[in-house]
Amino acid sequence: MSALFFSAAAQAQPEQRTIEATAGEDWDHQKSGMTMPARLGGFDRQYIRDLTDEELDVYGQYYGDDGQTRLTLFFYRAAVNSVPLWFDAANQALRGNVNLLPGTSEYLSSAFTPPGQSEASGLMAVYSTSGNEFKSTGVAMLPLNGWLVKIRFTTAELSAEELAASLMPILNDISWPEEIVSGPAAAVILPCENALKLSDRVKRIKPTMTDALSAGFLNIPVNDTADGEEPGVYCRDPQDFGPFSIYRAGGSEDGYLMPLGDAGRAASVYANRLGGLTGGSREARFTPVMMRLDQNIIFPDLDKLPTPGVLLSATGDGAAISAVTTWPPSSGPTITINVPADEDQ
Structure with a gap:
């Protein structure tokens, strides 16, 4: 019929569960070999949450002391393992949000080489949002041995140029697996x-x-x-x-x-x-x-x-x-x- x-x-919408992690200590994600640091980019981790029952979609939330800087670190196992695809989806969502804010303009969209990799397999986009309480916001994504890692960063302190420059120091704060197979060079869709x-x-x-x-x-x-x-x-x-x-x-x-x-x-x-x-x-x-x-x-x-x-x-x-x-x-x-x-x- x-x-x-x-x-x-x-x-x-997937249900969230909070992962028990000791404050002030790094948390290890066994499936990917990645570590969720207790402190990242100068900010303390507030909590870790999982949108599955098997830690296939995990994120950690970090806040600045004034609450005006927000950094979120995600890692997940995507149904289709493609940095350009999921970066574009994330960037489209980000554009939909920042377009509602006054004084918004795209500052940078580019590829980058993640720590431990030999190809420019990561993608990032940064926006200036000077017409509101925040100065800039951005998203970055990279591959990790079959997983995807994403960073969202919104700040009232850093300009778009400063936020873009802070990406590599933030990534270097993370403890990556000893063995990483470099992802292929990425290009925007x-x-x-x-x-x-x-x-x-x-x-x-x-x-x-x-x-x-x-x-x-x-x-x-x-x-x-x-x-x-x-x-x-x-x-x-x-x-x-x-x-x-x-x-x-x-x-x-x-x-x-x-x-x-x-x-x-x-x-x-x-x-x-x-x-x-x-x-x-x-x-x-x-x-x-x-x-x-x-x-x-x-x-x-x-x-x-x-x-x-x-x-x-x-x-x-x-x-x-x-x-x-x-x-x-x-x-x-x-x-x-x-x-x-x-x-x-």
Whole structure:
């Protein structure tokens, strides 16, 4: 039975839990080998929080004595390991915030070489916000052996030039793993040359057991850039989708990825040519996937390439047909099938 989508489901926010860490002492993140320092950039750590149950999305909050300087250190395991992609998502969110402030202008956007790495694999952007209580704000991101590290810094004391100059001393305050595989050189994402043709009048195609199995195998992660391989090159679709931006690998004309925030979670949709062949039909069909930090959840194919709002709806209910684990990598992927056997008749 097909289903017609009209509106997006509400996006659930991950629940936070506070990690117990002794004040004044560094905290070690065992999975990444990184240390969350007790003091960073001259500021004391206030707390550490995790947006998962397995420390896959952790951040530490630092404040200056006057409360007017805020530094946040994040590290997380993204569904797609791409510094340009997640930096652009973070920078788009930052631009959305600073554009609401008077006197805002971009001071700097550039690549940099992180500590222990040989390539300019990190990206940063700094803004002057002189028309309000803060002088500057910025974001920086870099790869770390399959993880991503992000720093957000907002200050009432430093100019944009001074904030940009403070980045490397801040990074050098962090205790990094002894062995780091340098990430590939990073470059900012550019707009795509054309706009995708999308539809908000989309129907689900009745899934079969074959659909669930093939989608599970197709979503086994194979592009882990922890070993320094080049990630896919994305462009940002030029259309205005309100709170959403969509990214197309290699300028794809039949699929896209939509970050859900800037901390590694996403929804994606791609043309499923295998499904059409095994189902005995040559009609176009597109597979929606909810990409979490530890698994990809696959939903029934759609008959058209959906708009972002429809994609969010199509990956937000209980109709998943299969799922494949992406964490921990040491145990290998596990595929779970959710289509009853009689659905394949």
